[in-house]
Amino acid sequence: MYTNMNPDSEPWNIALVDNDALVRSYLETYLGGLPEFNICWSMQSGRDAVEAYHHSIACTNCVPDLIVTDLSMHGMSGFELCATIRFENDHTPILGCSSYMIEPYERDAVNNGMQGLLLKNELAQLADGMRTLLSGQPLLKSNGMPYETPQQAHERLLMQGKPAIMSMSPNEQAVMELCSEGLSTRTIAEETGDSESTVKTYISRAMRKLRAKSRAEAVASWSRKTKL
Incomplete structure (x- = not known):
C-alpha cells in the first residue's frame, strides 16, 4: 500500500509543483476544492519542492x-525532482503531469521513479489517477x-x-546553470562573487558528477537533465 490514510477520515495531503503560476493556481483551486484533497504546499520549481519536502519531513x-x-x-525538471525524492523516500507516490502528449515521456518517468503520468488539463482524469494511487492501486503505462x-x-x-544533480552542491548547480546560458568563467565569477579559480573548481566537480569529459559535454548533460 502507498499510504495508510483512511479516505473516510482526514483528507489526503497533496503537494503541487509547477513553474506556471496560472496553471498552479488552477490546480490548487480545482484539487483543493475536492473534499478528499488538502493542498499542503505548492511550489514553482523543483529545487523549492525538494526544500519544502525536506522541511515537511523534518517538522x-x-x-x-x-x-x-x-x-x-x-533548473530542475520534474524527473530530476522525482529521482531526488525517490532516492530517499520509498512510500510517497509521485505523479507527473503535462499539458502535452505523455507517451514520449513515459520512459523518463519510469527511469526516475514516478508512479504515473497524466495530462494536467484533464482535471477529472487527474483527480481519478490521484485517488487510484492513494488507494494503493497502480496506474498503468501505455503498454498496459x-x-x-x-x-x-x-x-x-x-x-x-x-x-x-542530487549529488551536486547548490554552488555547483548554480554555476552549471550559468554555464548553460553561455556565460564565460570570468562572467560567472562576476555574477556569483567567486574567484575564477573557484568557479573552475565547481565546473570540474560538476563534470565529474555528470560523468562528462569536457565542459561542453557537462553543459549538454545538465541541459538534458534540467530542461525538456
Missing part, C-alpha cells in the same frame, strides 16, 4: 501523501503494465546510485 508538518509535479521546469510502486522504484534507484 512532520503537512507531510505530503502524494506529490504531483510538472515535467518541464527551469503497471508503474513501479514507490518502494520498487526506491530500491532500484538505490542500486543504481545517487542521481547526478
